[in-house]
Amino acid sequence: MAKPKPPVQPGDSFELTVTGLSHTGDGVGKTEGGFAVFIPLALPGEKVRVKVTKVKKTYAHAGLEEVLKASPDRVEAHCPVFEACGGCQLQHLAYPAQLDRKRRQVEDAFKRLGGLDHVRVLPVLGMEEPWYYRNKAQVPFGRGREGTVAGFYAAGSHQIVEFDQCMIQQLPNDRTIQRVKKLAIELDIPPYDEKSHRGVLRHVLVRTGTNTGEVMVVLVTNGAYLPSHKRLVTRLREEIPGLTSIVQNIHTKRSNVVLGQENRVLWGKPVIVDTIGDIRFVISPHSFFQVNPVQTKILYDQVKKAAALTGKETVIDAYCGIGTIGLYLARDAAQVLGVESIPQAVEDARVNAEANGIEHASFEAGKAEEIMPRWAEKGIRPEVIVVDPPRKGCDPEFLIACTNMSPDRLVYVSCNPATLARDAAFLVERGYRTEEVQPVDMFPHTNHVECVTVFHPA
Structure with missing residues (x-):
């Protein structure tokens, strides 16, 4: 029996709300x-004309051809390359x-993923000034038709979109990137080519202590x-x-990861x-340090x-970085x-504790779900556990280790509402409760949002 054909096909053009x-x-x-x-670029409440670009079994992607009725929340994007660049998604809102x-x-x-209808989202x-906030820029270099190019990748691709000024980068970062690009051209430093795996300069990473x-400049090279x-x-x-x-930073692998392991x-x-x-915090090229100070x-x-x-x-600081x-x-x-599972980050944490004269903080390298039970066997019972996991959220084994220690408060810092909701439902099953979530906008003009949620024993 033939599978049902999707109702739209690539190239179809039609109006949509x-x-x-x-x-x-x-x-x-x-x-x-x-x-x-x-x-992309369409807003709720708008009537638009679109042209289908890709079709899957249950959905399609389309390009925006014309806004027939605009949302009252639509604004002119500040950045001239906003529509081409994948760095921001919401400047037009x-x-x-x-x-x-x-x-x-x-x-x-x-509500939908966690089944927790009672939780109040504050x-x-x-930000009062939601522009020029990022203290870190990592910019790919490549070869264009007229020579060396540097910029950010277009959404969903590795096509480099050049820019003169990024509206969400701190100004020193922009100036530094432009200086490195100019000097790379003057000194004939070959940019990296992903397809051939040849060339030298892959990325430039700039960190600014706000x-x-x-200022730190990291030159990522292919050898x-x-x-x-x-x-x-x-x-x-x-x-x-x-x-x-x-x-x-020496990075010789064919990889989308920006940094290699060796620094000189x-x-x-x-x-x-x-x-x-x-x-005070000491920050190395590999350090995770929040980008919006x-x-x-x-x-x-x-x-x-x-x-x-x-x-x-x-206090236990899990995923402590x-x-x-x-x-x-x-x-x-x-x-x-x-x-923390990354040994170098643990060394940095110890250096930071010493630099601040904090003697009652200690840090251990390893998986939290393995180390925390060992602490419990030694009689350690934390009143507070703080977790700040990556976007994938927490493994069930880790959450079990947390709840087995019976903290009075488990403070969950999340960069992904979907995995936060999933983990919240798991914690509720393990006998914890939460009443409210406090979102914080760490990345204006992008689709990302951070949240702080505290869980108590039910």
Whole structure:
């Protein structure tokens, strides 16, 4: 028996009413038969003409040909390459509407994926000035028709979209990227070609210490050879204010991962320093450090509020990274124990604890679900556990290890509402409850939203 043919085909053009936004920021509409169509750059409430580009069994993708009736929340995007670049998804949506959309995204995840209708989602904590906030830029280099190009990838591809100024990058990052590009062309440093796996300069990563002014430039190269590196270092030192670190990162694998494992310091320090509140952090090329310094303090203050520390508590900081959350809480706690699977991050966390004179924080390398039961066997019972997992959320074994320690408060910091809702449902099954979620807008003009949720024993 022949399979039913989808109601639309590539190349079809028709009118559609947009009824929602997907988790990736695409507009969503349905044909008369209920077949879903995803349309980048379309907004809820709009009537649009679209042209189908790709068809799957249960949905299709389409390009936006014309907005026939615009949403009152539609605005002119600030960035001239917004529609081509994949870095932002929501610049065409007014900022207050972005915040409302993100709150609804979290609310929908808890209701639809977690089955937790009772959980109240608070208004999103947004930015007064939602532009030029990123303290880290990682820009791919490649070869275009007229030579070296550098920019961000177009959505869903590895086609580089060049830019003069990124509207969500801090200005020193932009200036530094443009200087490196100009010097790479002048000094004839060949850009990397993904298809042939030839060329030298793959990416340039720039980190800026927002509160210290320190700047790190990381040159990611396809092998140890970096032509004219002495002249490049001299020129960068002359032309980049605040530069304190130039590092060559060697990455020879065919991979979408930006950084390789080996770093060579070409000049200056192997790290830079920045602060969150009154805590200083040492940041290496590989360190995970939140990219929006203004909102990071707001996020961590929400974590501190949820932890409700009195100075007597033992706090476990799981997925601790370089110790940012644990050290931010440490001065209000009796003891902080951090656990992280990446050994270098643990070393950085120990350095950060020492740099801040925090002697009652310790960090261990390994899987949290293996180390925490060992701590429990030694009689450690944390009043507070803080978890800040990657987008995939927490493994069930880890959540079981958490609940087996019976903390009074489990503070969950999430960058993915879908996995947060899934894990929340699991924690409810394990005897914990939550009443509300506090979203924080760490990445204005993108589809991402962070959340802080506190769980208590039921």
